[in-house]
């Protein structure tokens with residue numbers, strides 16, 4: 001069943017709005033960040049990872065972003081160009097703002113954390129003047145990454161993009177994407193997340209991210225209550241992720257589909273959400289059944305938590321399908337309709 005209507009005449013599949021940053025992941029891991037001495041550099045930032053993931057799966061992405069006007073800004077823009085992502089709406093900051101840097105600490109197979117340097121940050125300089133209707137009308141859908149709502153002027157730029165998307169019948173995807181940096185307080189998180197969620201056709205988030213979104217509405221909801229609430233405000237699909245416990249997609253016809261994670265030897269706990277989002281959304285664009293979207297997303301997520309990088313390790317459809325087949329051979333069916 002198709003829950004979304006895409007204008008197939010539009011040249012871009014997904015236009016994403018949010019941060020482009022850089023990850024530094026330790027090569028000498030299973031150590032504290034203080035002990036690690038050698039790092040590998042990757043393009044990072046959740047929406048940037050999702051854009052690379054979708055491009056690797058064969059979709060055409062565009063991006064609204066501000067990046068630093070320096071060699072790191074060159075690096076990320078050139079990387080996007082090489083991945084086939086349209087960079088026509090990626091602009092340089094004019095007052096020396098810096099690209100976000102994320103340092104990953106991999107203490108053990110089950111314990112990792114990230115340290116994000118986001119002072120004087122470039123991506124939150126995205127401005128309403130950067131957002132144009134002509135570009136949004138080129139995309140089959142628009143994705144808002146939640147951290148873009150953390151501060152002005154990026155916040156207003158994101159809200160303008162959503163308004164234009166609604167006016168131009170462009171489906172809105174909201175990846176809640178909570179990162180504590182740059183937010184002033186929990187009230188602002190709840191206000192702006194719920195403002196965008198109430199205008200979104202697809203919402204993806206972890207249980208904790210929905211709790212932050214719903215804190216001023218009704219704290220402590222169950223997943224089913226969360227899904228019904230946002231579907232009552234127009235959401236067609238609500239995806240709720242529970243880390244190693246798996247995830248569930250709730251559809252507006254009252255069905256839900258749950259999946260356990262595909263077993264892997266995890267290296268880091270990060271990256272799963274971005275692999276999940278890119279592959280799940282690929283299935284939506286392809287018009288797949290919900291169970292198939294969920295399966296590709298979950299399998300891609302597992303591959304990402306087992307990888308050293310995020311953007312650089314985004315898989316092809318063939319690689320994900322081969323991984324799924326291998327898991328089914330070893331563990332049986334992974335997708336259960338509940």
Ligand SMILES: Nc1ncnc2c1ncn2[C@@H]1O[C@H](COP(=O)(O)OP(=O)(O)OP(=O)(O)O)[C@@H](O)[C@H]1O
Pocket residue numbers: 205206241242243244246247260261262263264266269270271272273274276297298301302305
């Ligand atoms: N250890 C693991 N083994 C297998 N799959 C995992 C593991 N951890 C996470 N995943 C997969 O990744 C998906 C997303 O992970 P999670 O729920 O942590 O979302 P997230 O917080 O958005 O991720 P991210 O850290 O990338 O932002 C999970 O639903 C699951 O399918």
Ligand SMILES: O=C(O)C[C@@H](O)[C@H](O)C(=O)CO
Pocket residue numbers: 019021022023043044045046047049102114270271272273274310311
């Ligand atoms: O989302 C971020 O800014 C950090 C990412 O670049 C990093 O790869 C990660 O945590 C993936 O979710």
